[in-house]
Amino acid sequence: MTLQEQHPVADPDTLPDPVPLTGCPYKSNPYPLYEQMREAGPVHRVLFPSGVQAWLVTGYDAAHAALNDDRLGKDHDRGNDRWRARASIMPEPQHSQLQVHLLHQDPPKHTRMRRFVTDAFTPRRIEQLRPRFQELADALVDALPEHGPADLVTGFAAHFPFQVLAEVIGLPKELAARFDRDWGKVVQPVGPTDPGRPLYEARLHGLQSYIADVVAHKREHWDDDLLSRLVVARDRRELSQEELDSMIFQLLVAGQEPVTNQITTALIALFRNPDQLARLRGNPDLLPRAVEELLRYDSAFELTTWRFFDEDSDLHGTRVPGGDSVIVSLCAANRDPRRFPDPDILDFDRSPNSHLAFGHGIHFCPGAALARAELRLALGVLLARLPGLHLVIRDEDIEWIPAVLGRGTNHLPVGYERRL
Template identity: 40%
Template sequence: MSDQITKHLESHVKLNLFDDHFNQNPYPTFSDLRKDEPVYQTIMPDGQQAWIITRYEDAALALKEPRFVKDPENAGHEIAADSPLNPKNNILAKHMLISDPPDHRRLRSLVQQAFTPRKIEGLRGRIEEITNDLLDGMEDKDQIDLIQSLAFPLPIIVICEMLGVPKEDHDKFRRWSNRIVETVNNAERAKEVKGDIEAFVGYLRDWIDKRRQDPREDMISDLILAEQEGDKLTEQELYSLVFLLLIAGHETTVNLIGNGVLALLQHPEQKRLLQNHPELIKNAIEELLRYDGPVMFSTSRWASEDIDFIGKTISKGDLVLIALDSANRDPEHFPEPDKLDLNREPNRHLAFGKGIHFCLGAPLARLEAELAINTLLRRVPNLALACKPDALTWRPGMLMRGLDKLPVTWRRFD
């Protein structure tokens, strides 16, 4: 690392995206940045220049700014030829989250019909069945890890059933997704998971080959058909889209359920309110998304030209990161932002982003969280933390905000 980068790092110590202390509770740091330096310049561990945007209005503007592009090549940003983040080295790196129009529009159109509110509502009965089956398996236990027992298996079962992934392979996807997601925007850590990426690609290749020979009534068969039609989907785009759907299709919901249940357990009056008035669940999910959202930072954007943004000059090729969880605690937009209020209205949070990259799976994540949390509170009315809050640990990485484990206990299981 050059002396210049070292000096810059030493002078920019407010925000270390990979620091355990920051991950444990990023909100005091976000509060300081919103007050003192809302568009914050920093350097990533690999020496890359980056800007962190923390205020609500600025974040909403940045999420819709077309000059902040998702494909680094469109910003003249060169990824090292040997980097695992380079699409030439990674067959999984060609999906909607790293594409700009017109490719983004084409890729999104291929899958958006599977995620319309009407189609997602049609999954309600199956999601309720899965939730109750998972809770049935906890009845004879005195203590469980809610992440392992409910928050993870529910969304992974749902998305795997939509895609057609066999049940016996679900745990593989959790291991691969955890490892890969934690390396986002960190080329050094991405090198550590090269083997996981290769294993995942090998699995996808075999699985897709089987579906080509034996198509089914599932989403993967539909995507293969699109690939075979030539101009709609390339082979790399097919692999990348399946990867994105598997990862994004459950990662957000795992954290939404885990973070949401923790927030309710730490605010017993709000937990009782929801138990007494389960019809508040839709409001509750929006507030839980705002209060401690599942995605701490938006996926990467790069400046496609020199941009004067809120008094700062962001140079062409600079990385831009939008702190969604910070924006959702901005007191200029949300009265008493550090207070959990399930009756909060209006609640126009940014947990799922904004603009053309608004999360495609938002309706599914909302429905899964609504059913999981309401069913859990109804069947386990005395749910409680089984450890002190400061004993909880949060997963590393700068993209997602989620717990490693959430140990809980109860005195009566209905």
């Protein structure tokens, strides 16, 4: 029985208003709901677990248009009081100090800030670093048990992207070893009255102190790397202190966790499609095309971050009040049958494959080339060195992370014949 059969699509006319994006069935497989929403129209009001209401864009054409719509801005100051009451969960002063990164900026400020990071993530530079990335991947596999079982999150996926990121941005080993992956959970909403709020704030303070240590270290030990160049830009007043800290915050969190999650979603997709898994294992040359299809099939970036109209505006036939949040479902767009024939089938021969897993327009992910390289290396080394790789729990027992915007799992127990 397929997941689609487990969660049949209901009549589009039965959609509630707002549509709740909550619960384990939704997180384990949101695609039947997205199909239902696409059939009913491109824009729907939705409700998140935090109580935030937003307008969700679902179809491919509508999503592509929204991602390139100059009327929609990313600056949080555009949000109205209704949005701010529930969505601005990061307390002051941290919100003002850590939330002015690229994802929350509009031109010309976005253009000015983005130019500081693009050179570090060019395809040419990533290709030059590929041998080092391969060493890191092999070392992690070397540390896995000689025979299964093993957890591929704690044993591989949680470490490989951060080790690669440290190489790319110039994070020294002693500081990289101190990074706590739990700090990345500060992007997951925890409301002011939530019992988990004290832990959330502790993580936030820990991460902020860590960023201060990174800045201090780079000021004292300058090198020709991205972190050093950002610190120099601050000292030259080309960046504010808040912009510097926020950009480092974005690099540390957005540069690691989404790739960790994408490795897990890709592996789960392969376990659910054993014929494609066998095909890829037998033909590694398929990896570039396979990665693009796996990104389309189940993206770790499920939803984009907030966008806002300055005034009441029409969005594909729906009137959206100014300051309400607009979010694009990248996963729903990537399964739109009007763009991708048989979208629920994992097809490594799909061409063209113009998925939106990395967004589109001026906010297209600057680390896309790096993420692609990481995914190819990760899947390549795991399939080549762990023959017989398979899931050792039932599919329905996979615990999907409760993140609002992303997809992935914190544990992926697998078995394999031996470690080569």
